[in-house]
Amino acid sequence: xxxxxxxxxxxxxxxxxxxxxxxxxxxxxxxxxxxxxxxxxxxxxxxxxxxxxxxxxxxxxxxxxxxxxxxxxxxxxxxxxxxxxxxxxxxxxxxxxxxxxxxxxxxxxxxxxxxxxxxxxxxxxxxxxxxxxxxxxxxxxxxxxxxxxxxxxxxxxxxxxxxxxxxxxxxxxxxxxxxxxxxxxxxxxxxxxxxxxxxxxxxxxxxxxxxxxxxxxxxxxxxxxxxxxxxxxxxxxxxxxxxxxxxxxxxxxxxxxxxxxxxxxxxxxxxxxxxxxxxxxxxxxxxxxxxxxxxxxxxxxxxxxxxxxxxxxxxxxxxxxxxxxxxxxxxxxxxxxxxxxxxxxxxxx
Amino acid sequence: xxxxxxxxxxxxxxxxxxxxxxxxxxxxxxxxxxxxxxxxxxxxxxxxxxxxxxxxxxxxxxxxxxxxxxxxxxxxxxxxxxxxxxxxxxxxxxxxxxxxxxxxxxxxxxxxxxxxxxxxxxxxxxxxxxxxxxxxxxxxxxxxxxxxxxxxxxxxxxxxxxxxxxxxxxxxxxxxxxxxxxxxxxxxxxxxxxxxxxxxxxxxxxxxxxxxxxxxxxxxxxxxxxxxxxxxxxxxxxxxxxxxxxxxxxxxxxxxxxxxxxxxxxxxxxxxxxxxxxxxxxxxxxxxxxxxxxxxxxxxxxxxxxxxxxxxxxxxxxxxxxxxxxxxxxxxxxxxxxxxxxxxxxxxxxxxxxxxxxxxxxxxxxxxxxxxxxxxxxxxxxxxxxxxxxxxxxxxxxxxxxxxxxxxxxxxxxxxxxxxxxxxxxxxxxxxxxxxxxxxxxxxxxxxxxxxxxxxxxxxxxxxxxxxxxxxxxxxxxxxxxxxxxxxxxxxxxxxxxxxxxx
Numbered sequence: 120x121x122x123x124x125x126x127x128x129x130x131x132x133x134x135x136x137x138x139x140x141x142x143x144x145x146x147x148x149x150x151x152x153x154x155x156x157x158x159x160x161x162x163x164x165x166x167x168x169x170x171x172x173x174x175x176x177x178x179x180x181x182x183x184x185x186x187x188x189x190x191x192x193x194x195x196x197x198x199x200x201x202x203x204x205x206x207x208x209x210x211x212x213x214x215x216x217x218x219x220x221x222x223x224x225x226x227x228x229x230x231x232x233x234x235x236x237x238x239x240x241x242x243x244x245x246x247x248x249x250x251x252x253x254x255x256x257x258x259x260x261x262x263x264x265x266x267x268x269x270x271x272x273x274x275x276x277x278x279x280x281x282x283x284x285x286x287x288x289x290x291x292x293x294x295x296x297x298x299x300x301x302x303x304x305x306x307x308x309x310x311x312x313x314x315x316x317x318x319x320x321x322x323x324x325x326x327x328x329x330x331x332x333x334x335x336x337x338x339x340x341x342x343x344x345x346x347x348x349x350x351x352x353x354x355x356x357x358x359x360x361x362x363x364x365x366x367x368x369x370x371x372x373x374x375x376x377x378x379x380x381x382x383x384x385x386x387x388x389x390x391x392x393x394x395x396x397x398x399x400x401x402x403x404x405x406x407x408x409x410x411x412x413x414x415x416x417x418x419x420x421x422x423x424x425x426x427x428x429x430x431x432x433x434x435x436x437x438x439x440x441x442x443x444x445x446x447x448x449x450x451x452x453x454x455x456x457x458x459x460x461x462x463x464x465x466x467x468x
Numbered sequence: 469x470x471x472x473x474x475x476x477x478x479x480x481x482x483x484x485x486x487x488x489x490x491x492x493x494x495x496x497x498x499x500x501x502x503x504x505x506x507x508x509x510x511x512x513x514x515x516x517x518x519x520x521x522x523x524x525x526x527x528x529x530x531x532x533x534x535x536x537x538x539x540x541x542x543x544x545x546x547x548x549x550x551x552x553x554x555x556x557x558x559x560x561x562x563x564x565x566x567x568x569x570x571x572x573x574x575x576x577x578x579x580x581x582x583x584x585x586x587x588x589x590x591x592x593x594x595x596x597x598x599x600x601x602x603x604x605x606x607x608x609x610x611x612x613x614x615x616x617x618x619x620x621x622x623x624x625x626x627x628x629x630x631x632x633x634x635x636x637x638x639x640x641x642x643x644x645x646x647x648x649x650x651x652x653x654x655x656x657x658x659x660x661x662x663x664x665x666x667x668x669x670x671x672x673x674x675x676x677x678x679x680x681x682x683x684x685x686x687x688x689x690x691x692x693x694x695x696x697x698x699x700x701x702x703x704x705x706x707x708x709x710x711x712x713x714x715x716x717x718x719x720x721x722x723x724x725x726x727x728x729x730x731x732x733x734x735x736x737x738x739x740x741x742x743x744x745x746x747x748x749x750x751x752x753x754x755x756x757x758x759x760x761x762x763x764x765x766x767x768x769x770x771x772x773x774x775x776x777x778x779x780x781x782x783x784x785x786x787x788x789x790x791x792x793x794x795x796x797x798x799x800x801x802x803x804x805x806x807x808x809x810x811x812x813x814x815x816x817x818x819x820x821x822x823x824x825x826x827x828x829x830x831x832x833x834x835x836x837x838x839x840x841x842x843x844x845x846x847x848x849x850x851x852x853x854x855x856x857x858x859x860x861x862x863x864x865x866x867x868x869x870x871x872x873x874x875x876x877x878x879x880x881x882x883x884x885x886x887x888x889x890x891x892x893x894x895x896x897x898x899x900x901x902x903x904x905x906x907x908x909x910x911x912x913x914x915x916x917x918x919x920x921x922x923x924x925x926x927x928x929x930x931x932x933x934x935x936x937x938x939x940x941x942x943x944x945x946x947x948x949x950x951x952x953x954x955x956x957x958x959x960x961x962x963x964x965x966x967x968x969x970x971x
Contacts, residue, residue, distance in 0.1 A: 334831075336824040343813065346806045352773065353795070353803040354818025 134450025138443035163430020172312020178422030183376035184400025194365035195345035200262030201373035202397025203269030204240040208374030211239035213388030216292030228295035240374015288389035298383035315383025478527035489685040502676035510685040519551035520544030550623030551632040565603035593624040681707040705952040725749030728912035734779035739765035741936035747912035754923035757933040771795040794876020798885035804868040807857035845870035862895030
């Protein structure tokens with residue numbers, strides 16, 4: 120392990136510890152026993168089958184958005200836009216899944232729905248991509264802006280006819296597009312929880328991205344461009360195209376993250392569905408450190424915190440767990456030269 | 469009387485590189501003192517230490533005999549050492565006046581800004597050096613020359629006794645440069661010490677009272693200039709370029725074949741102003757000249773990375789632009805290598821398409837080629853799995869050269885920019901061997917180097933690039949003075965045929 124990666128791992132661990140301490144301090148200030156709350160957080164998640172299922176459900180979306188952010192980061196880009204890409208994809212996939220003829224067979228309906236999610240996510244990354252590749256506009260700014268535009272667009276579409284009258288939800292998707300819940304396909308123990316076939320799908324996508332970055336020509340060049348765009352330009356690697364493809368695939372994967380909530384859980388899209396997973400993905404990517412297993416563990420960690428927040432919500436505000444997230448992100452971002460380089464680009468050049 | 473500013477055995481290390489290795493220098497009042505040397509010689513680092521911007525590892529900076537606290541720019545300014553850096557430190561959206569007083573605003577009671585007094589002080593400083601500035605203009609609307617004047621005014625308003633300028637004419641037109649030096653002369657006459665970092669010899673000749681040469685972090689010489697005597701310029705050229713014993717190299721007879729690279733009337737911004745030359749098959753042509761005279765831009769055009777504003781590059785067997793030339797770029801850590809990627813990947817950087825089938829990289833084929841190239845670069849197989857940043861500078865350069873030579877096998881032209889800069893002697897010899905081998909195999913080879921000794925050994929003829937033009941063509945055994953003269957940008961191009969090579 121190099122000195123740089125050792126210090127980064129150290130920062131992650133220290134950040135986690137500091138975040139946990141800060142959260143427990145808040146709990147104590149609320150007049151609750153940190154020990155009791157910590158215990159409740161664990162028993163509410165990993166101690167009961169339903170809790171496990173819910174953790175896995177949350178981790179599914181976080182894994183995909185984490186992979187999306189991580190992929191962009193490997194190319195030297197900071198995609199803050201997973202949140203908006205997910206929201207737009209959620210609406211698009213719900214619209215498609217509800218609009219397909221009811222008789223469409225599953226082998227057509229499901230791939231169509233998934234493709235819609237990916238395409239919508241990628242489409243939402245097009246504007247930041249063009250700004251970045253053609254005009255050197257900083258993608259952090261443009262993707263943040265696109266998140267706000269996504270919010271407005273989703274609200275607009277729901278208000279103007281995509282929602283069922285009097286509600287903020289879309290019509291039901293046809294059954295052929297449903298991703299089966301895992302409790303329905305043999306894992307009875309997870310009974311009642313929302314985890315679905317989106318989970319193995321997410322794991323598969325994670326593996327595919329890892330293989331793509333390692334084995335394919337374009338993937339390898341994306342990583343090289345992320346390390347040194349100037350050297351790649353001098354070696355006649357098409358830097359702009361590689362950055363572009365990284366940002367689009369990143370958007371597509373963030374879009375796929377909408378599949379779990381829409382096709383695996385609700386069967387429709389409603390305002391706010393999946394919200395937060397896009398930003399959570401940034402934390403997952405920062406902790407996952409460019410490794411598929413790391414991303415998986417980080418997704419489980421933040422999935423646990425999300426679900427644990429619900430479990431302790433009766434006694435302390437669930438936002439206590441967001442403190443852990445925030446402190447970890449700050450610690451890792453400070454310690455990670457890669458993040459600093461991306462964040463400072465444009466300031467120093 | 470002690471010198472206004474004296475540097476005492478200053479040292480600065482960056483990683484394994486000694487950027488400045490124990491330099492002692494004194495700067496006296498009333499003089500324009502030029503500090504010259506090639507890029508990367510350590511002259512900027514030296515003066516940034518003098519101005520407290522960079523903290524020295526050892527040594528001391530003294531103002532009028534008292535030591536400055538190391539690495540404290542604020543204190544250096546308070547004690548009268550001001551520096552105008554290459555990158556101006558101006559706030560583009562503020563006015564000239566706001567910039568002039570930034571950080572030292574005159575205030576009235578209750579902290580209100582005293583605009584009138586600010587303007588008076590700024591006017592006084594501007595008058596002293598005989599310039600007029602529009603104080604209400606926003607900096608972003610000002611030209612480069614005015615921005616630089618503003619920087620100088622700002623330095624004076626902080627009562628600088630020593631004014632240091634880093635490559636001040638790099639951004640100026642010749643007319644502006646003359647005006648700048650007139651300004652600097654006034655400053656010196658008013659009793660200040662003026663220090664100019666430059667690599668342009670003509671400025672040294674025309675304007676400097678004293679010239680110090682820095683080479684590889686060491687002070688080589690300090691000379692008092694007497695009206696720009698030509699022999700001292702020749703001596704300075706030698707000091708900058710180095711007169712080390714040239715590396716051993718068997719000079720084989722080569723017969724140049726037909727023209728492989730023809731560059732015609734190349735223009736690019738202010739950097740290239742009508743460059744033309746030809747390189748024949750089997751010929752090694754050198755481009756000498758001090759950095760910053762268009763070398764960088766020429767290489768980028770030849771590599772197909774930039775399109776020229778006018779003119780053309782023709783190569784037989786490659787067409788123009790990409791594919792015409794295999795290029796070793798000048799800055800190996802930024803352009804030659806991906807330092808954090810493995811040596812294996814760096815050996816085939818940009819050539820993955822060759823090892824790809826159906827979009828997937830054939831790792832075994834790539835590995836075979838990497839081994840071949842590693843052997844050519846005389847690297848152990850174990851080093852393939854190290855990041856390139858773990859190699860020494862010499863070995864990094866061998867990786868780059870091996871890649872360019874092997875990967876560019878079919879390119880008719882090989883271009884190498886500063887191929888042995890910062891490289892140990894053994895690696896340098898190996899690289900020279902590769903260059904000769906390429907010429908013997910029939911390539912047209914172009915070598916750009918700031919090291920004249922290197923070009924003399926390698927090349928069949930040497931072109932001098934000065935101010936974006938080929939100022940002369942000289943045989944490798946021409947005397948130093950001829951090169952020095954040409955590097956000053958002699959008004960009319962002197963073309964002299966080498967006796968050894970028939971065109």
